[in-house]
Amino acid sequence: MYTKCWQIIRDDRKKTCEVVGPETNLNHFTNMVHGMQKLGMSVSCLTPPVSNKTSSKDRVQVQGYTREEGLFDRLVKEYRQKTSKDFDGFDDL
Numbered sequence: 001m002y003t004k005c006w007q008i009i010r011d012d013r014k015k016t017c018e019v020v021g022p023e024t025n026l027n028h029f030t031n032m033v034h035g036m037q038k039l040g041m042s043v044s045c046l047t048p049p050v051s052n053k054t055s056s057k058d059r060v061q062v063q064g065y066t067r068e069e070g071l072f073d074r075l076v077k078e079y080r081q082k083t084s085k086d087f088d089g090f091d092d093l
Contacts, residue, residue: 006060008046009033009072017062018071022050036079043075 007020007029023029026047033045046062054060 004050005047010044013042016068017065019057019060020072
């Protein structure tokens, strides 16, 4: 059984991806991507296992996508901006 999986986030609109890193618990990552999808963001994720062939982050390939460093941070920032709009008038009550 695999103990770690790569966290790969893909921006399907721009056809870019980033390998975030290996992790044993993928709950937070997949839940965040699902939340982005519910807001209408065109993102998806992959969680392939870390193996001897893909032991290094640089060896992980996603066919049809180019690498973009900082993609995850950019998408999280956009996600937080979209979710904070829902709470703009919250203090007025």
